[in-house]
Amino acid sequence: MNKNNLKDFFLYLIVGGIATLTEWLVFFVLDKIHIHYAIATVLAYLFSTFINWLVGRILVFKESRQALIKEIGEIYLASVVGLLLNLLIMWVAVDLISVNEMLSKVVATAIVFLYNFLVRKLLIYKK
Numbered sequence: 550m551n552k553n554n555l556k557d558f559f560l561y562l563i564v565g566g567i568a569t570l571t572e573w574l575v576f577f578v579l580d581k582i583h584i585h586y587a588i589a590t591v592l593a594y595l596f597s598t599f600i601n602w603l604v605g606r607i608l609v610f611k612e613s614r615q616a617l618i619k620e621i622g623e624i625y626l627a628s629v630v631g632l633l634l635n636l637l638i639m640w641v642a643v644d645l646i647s648v649n650e651m652l653s654k655v656v657a658t659a660i661v662f663l664y665n666f667l668v669r670k671l672l673i674y675k676k
Contacts, residue, residue, distance in 0.1 A: 554670070557609050561666050564605040569658050572597035576654050586650045590639050590657075591632065598628045601665065610674045620673070627668045631661045 572593045579589035602624045606613065613620060635657045642653035 557670065558666065560609045561605065561669075564601060564608055565662050565666070567604050568597045568601035569662070571600045572658060573651075573654060577651065580650055586639060586643055586653075587636060590636055590654070593654075594628070594632050594635055598625060598631075605669065610669065613674055623673050624669075627673060628665070631664055631668075634664065635661050 575593035575596050576589050579592060580586065584592075602621060606620075615623075638657035638660060639650075639653050642648040642656060643650055648656075
């Protein structure tokens with residue numbers, strides 16, 4: 550990993566942290582008002598994906614020359630896999646091994662974080 554990639558990864562940790570806190574907050578609120586965890590996961594993930602794109606574009610991928618709509622479309626397309634992975638982890642944790650919903654969400658988010666960075670770095674914003 551070269552110096553620029555390392556710098557981008559650490560900046561993306563900040564981006565990911567902001568998006569993660571957003572996702573967890575939205576999930577927590579939806580969970581507390583008794584929205585099913587799968588629906589809460591989807592809604593929280595969709596909202597945090599937008600936050601992730603916005604903050605990531607400002608801090609990490611600011612030199613992107615892509616058309617805005619194309620870029621956001623690619624982000625959401627790539628995020629579908631992350632969302633499915635997120636839902637799979639939630640289902641296994643909550644329904645199969647009876648882990649608390651919020652703890653399951655934390656674990657799922659940590660696993661999907663690396664996927665999100667790699668897709669953005671290697672595919673969407675490749676130089």
